[in-house]
Amino acid sequence: MSCEKSVRVLLVCLGNICRSPTAHGVLEHRLRAAGLDWVRVDSAGTAAYHQGHAPDTRATAAAARRGVPLAHLRARQVVTADFEQFDLILAMDAQNLLDLRAQAPAGSSASVRLFMDFAKGLEAEVPDPYYGGAAGFEQVLDMVEAASDGLIDQLCSGLWRRGGK
Secondary structure, three states: OOOOOOEEEEEEEOOOOOHHHHHHHHHHHHHHHHOOOOEEEEEEEOOOOOOOOOOOHHHHHHHHHOOOOOOOOOOOEOOOOHHHHOOEEEEOOHHHHHHHHHHOOOOOOOEEEEHHHHOOOOOOOOOOOOOOOHHHHHHHHHHHHHHHHHHHHHHOOOHHHOOOO
C-alpha cells in the first residue's frame, strides 16, 4: 500500500533510551508487517544524556520478548534540522512536547504532538519506566503498540496531519 510519497516520523522522549526507542522499534516493526515501506522512523531525546548509547537493556529485553529488535538503535538528541526533516514529531509526554515546541524554529513544517494522540481511550502520556521495574517496560510496550496501530490506521487517510503544532 502506498498512499503518500513518504512520511517521516520522529519519536521523542527525554534521553532516548527507553520510551522513544521502544516506540521506534515497535512502529518500524508494525509498518514493515503492514507493508508501509514509505514511512521512515527515527527517535531522539530532548536531552543529550545518553547520546550514542544503545537502548536500556530492560527495554531491549521486553521488546525482544514481543519480537521487536531495539539493540541496533542508538540514542541521539533532537536537533533543529529535525523540524524540517520530519513531518511528524511525536513526544512521549507533555514536558517533552513543551520542550520540542520551544525548540521548533519559526515556520517549521513539522507537526509536533503527543504520540498517544493516536491511541484512543488510553492515557495521554507514556510514563518513563527508567526508575521502575519490569512492569513499567511492559506498560510502555502496550501503550506504544496501541499508538503505533492508531497512527498506521491514519496514515493513508491523511488524518495524522490533524493536531497541528
